[in-house]
Amino acid sequence: MSLDHDHVHAEHGHPWSPPSELEARVRALESLLIEKGRATPEAIDAIIGKYETEIGPLLGAGVVARAWADEEFRRRLLDDADAVLGELELSGFEAEHVKVVECTPSEHHIVVCTLCSCYPWALLGLPPGWYKSPAYRARAVSEPRAVMAEFGLVLEDGVRVTVWDSSADIRYLVLPLRPEGTEGWSEERLAELVTRDSMIGVSRPLEPEAAAA
Amino acid sequence: MNGPQDIGGKQGLGTVPYEPDEPVFHSEWERRVFGLSFCSWLSSGVTVDESRWMQATMPYERYYGSLYYERWLYSLERLMVEKGVATQEELERGASLADPALPVVEPSELAAVVVGLAKNGIKRERPAPAPGFEVGQTVRAKVINPSGYDRLPTYLRGRRGAVDCSYGGFVHPEDLAAGRLEEPGANCYRVRFSASELWGESAENPEDSVCIDLFENYLEQP
Structure with a gap:
């Protein structure tokens, strides 16, 4: 040991x-x-x-990348994630019921569990230490913008924030804004830009140049 | 119970401790506690809410002084005693002094069953009576202060929000925490609270909001 x-x-x-x-x-x-x-x-x-080795954030990244690349898939995912994730065999433990929340130019989403550490395991794996920390659990609901700033994310003026406090059976996955400059990219390339933290909502996906580096 | 676990909105906890390239587990003992808990919950019929409740009853200094998987370990030890699987003396010895009741799952099948659970999950939907609230309706989170298990965070109690979605029935977590698996379902709603309703003038931005899923018994007409 x-x-x-x-x-x-x-x-x-x-x-x-x-x-x-x-x-x-x-x-x-x-x-x-x-x-x-x-x-x-x-x-x-x-x-x-x-x-x-198997259940981790790459699974969620694949879902996000496909939603970016495939409009019909994106629409169905936002409308009925359980049906879509069930077809993909991603409705596992601690993600039996999922709501995908889409970031737009006017709204940003961030996920927390203030009472314990509820997290979409079947899509993102086990939660990181910071997500389980008392500081994050306490502050994400009362000062989400200050928390995001610690992660380096400062939103443009006019963007409102919705915090999702996971407290019952539904787990939340953030569908981040697709980075600019990725037109025509394949799902596989797009998936490389999708970080775990961007699917929790504390940061943005990687920029295209970061993935190329 | 507004115990140490109920910390939404609390202050004085410092910055969020980010660790770049964090491993799934930090050490061998964390891996063992995770694997052992997952197996033992399943083979002893323990629900996740029973484990959450056990952690909520930890003494404050122990809850905040413990690492995440230390809280799991505490919970598992206590649950095994509560379920009659082990005695305190056996925990201290690390050896069996008496035969417990048979496990729910045959040990030879346990590996396949735990992996199957991770892959397939466990659905908790359950028929419930007609919903008492409608989408769009203004509701108030009740002012309650129960000494038992609940899933209504303190920071919401007495606050007004709007019903955003009606999910239908699920097994109530209070039933799961008490091991009552056959109770009728309870209606669950997504409720949106504005940041200014929750934090007043201290809200970072009045346009922001918190969405949370609450069971019907936590809500009332304002």
């Missing part, structure tokens, strides 16, 4: 080292629950692997 003493943990933002007592507790619980038939090493590894 590796100990990473040096990194700065995203959730609290200060140098952090896991107490060995914590690791001991995890080992004890794992042994106990395997002994009691509540978990198996195979099942634990299988589910970790699923979220480390």
